[in-house]
Amino acid sequence: NENDEGIYDALNKGVSKVNSKYFMLLHSGDIFVSDEIILLSIIKNLEENHLDLILNNQYIGFYKKFRKHRSDNWQPWMLNFGAQPAHLPTIYRTEFALNYEYKNNIEIVADFIYFENIFDSKPNWSSTSNFIVKMEPGGKTSSGLKSFFYVSNDFIKNKGLFTGIWLSIARLPFKIIQAI
Numbered sequence: 001n002e003n004d005e006g007i008y009d010a011l012n013k014g015v016s017k018v019n020s021k022y023f024m025l026l027h028s029g030d031i032f033v034s035d036e037i038i039l040l041s042i043i044k045n046l047e048e049n050h051l052d053l054i055l056n057n058q059y060i061g062f063y064k065k066f067r068k069h070r071s072d073n074w075q076p077w078m079l080n081f082g083a084q085p086a087h088l089p090t091i092y093r094t095e096f097a098l099n100y101e102y103k104n105n106i107e108i109v110a111d112f113i114y115f116e117n118i119f120d121s122k123p124n125w126s127s128t129s130n131f132i133v134k135m136e137p138g139g140k141t142s143s144g145l146k147s148f149f150y151v152s153n154d155f156i157k158n159k160g161l162f163t164g165i166w167l168s169i170a171r172l173p174f175k176i177i178q179a180i
Contacts, residue, residue: 015101021095023097024089024133031134033059033131034131034132038130038132042132043091049126051124052093054090055072055127056086056089056091056127057128057132058088058131064137066137067179068179068180069178070179071086079116087111089132099121108151109154109158148168
């Protein structure tokens with residue numbers, strides 16, 4: 001418990017203090033919805049296959065219901081189209097993750113840029129079909145149409161006008177695919 005410069009600074013500080021072999025992130029109000037058996041199978045997969053990270057799925061609050069955000073049908077090339085994997089249910093090997101930091105000066109798309117940096121390094125990774133996190137609704141990225149404009153504006157601010165508009169439009173079909 002200490003002062004920070006915002007959510008991404010807090011995440012960086014938290015990751016720097018991890019002393020376990022693996023970790024995942026949960027934001028305040030979000031819920032781990034899996035069980036010990038599934039978590040142990042994910043960790044076994046990380047161990048046996050010498051993985052740097054494993055992507056899992058999450059439910060995202062969407063108005064008064066929850067929608068799916070799948071990573072088991074995601075591939076790194078999708079970042080070129082503005083589609084990132086579900087970030088909270090990602091389980092990282094700590095030694096690997098300590099090489100990366102969230103950019104503190106980015107309001108919303110720092111998760112996206114974080115994954116760009118990670119996948120630029122060609123990590124050893126996998127994904128599962130497990131839904132292990134439930135994100136509560138109401139955040140800047142889980143507020144429906146309003147979120148689209150928040151994220152698009154942040155893409156434009158951080159990637160430039162052309163790339164920001166491209167990522168904003170191109171990601172829409174992928175968001176639908178990831179919700180199936």
